[in-house]
Amino acid sequence: MTKGLMVVLSGPSGAGKDTILHTLLQRDPRVKLSISATTRKPREGEVDGQHYYFVTREQFLAMRERGEVLESAEYCGNFYGTPEKPIRDWMAAGNDVILEIEVQGGAQVKQKCPDCVGIFILPPSIKELERRLRDRGTETEEAIQKRLDAACGEIQHARDYDYVVINDTVENAVEAIQNILRAEKYSKCRNFDTIEGVLNND
Template sequence: MMQVLPIQSCANTKKDQSPGRLIVLTGPSGVGKGTLMRSLLQRHPQLYYSVSVTTRSPRPGEINGKSYYFISRSKFEQLIAEGEFLEWAEFAGNYYGTPRETLLNQVQSGKLVVLEIELEGARQIRTSFPNALSIFILPPSFDELEKRIRGRAQDSEEAIARRLCRAQEELKAADEFDIKIVNDNFETALNEIEAALFK
């Protein structure tokens, strides 16, 4: 496990500035957290979205540098060795990670910084940033989750099976998080996230 800077390093030096905060959004693959995040950012452009780095291939419509930074496995492993990630994890055969320096600078400057990451990475962030607000997105049912994953028509049967197996384990972790939101009705779920961030 890499060394992570303590939360004190993100303290603000300017007294007239509101403190920044880290918000972690997680949940199983297919639960709709990416769609919720996109809508949240459209409604609240003042939020800073930390773009993750991944070794998986882009899906249709995804843009490098906006959806993710898409890099090779060897490059990702080089960045791990150089300590460039605040957190990283391997999921469904691909690496995912959060760039360290930019995120810390944004929190330090007083921004609300939102991360949409996998469970393992969310746990790493919670350990390093105990003051982060953590939100777990749940599906209305496991059957609905499977329907959504299959409906994307982007994964092989083997990849779908891996995601569903992983999702069963991830759902057991929901109680570890500050807030649980069921994404049954999209607008309701989005409103609940907004209430948690801006109350």
């Protein structure tokens, strides 16, 4: 069985990551979305092990001390992080696992797991990103400007990723990601054992 890939997916707010992931997960049952651990309390309707792994602060710090989380951050007094074991289990079963995280977390994962595949989702333009944020109709002008400023900073980090995908349409973006996953499985660095097997098979 071919081992699955670990994929770090990042991009600014409004780039369409959630819609792309929803479509990709529906289209390919072998693609899984990683589940984060958090110390915050569950909100109504949230299920442990489905939306998050809900843990105490002490449990989270112990996990991090043991090196069991790939990346972590503190936000509004709560810790968030990506447990490694469930991802490795999925990968061993042949599934590709996507970690949807921001660029700081992506850098942590890349440092710990250099063989992960980094994909950055770009909007077609900043102007289009602004239009999408405004079309949501859920945020103030000040909040929109803050998101646009943050997006410009995040996009600078796209150079640190292996691939960039422009989300001009969801269909095109999903197809591009599927092509990336297929190509990665044929890369030479993931097939040294296969090469050796052919050479040694008289």
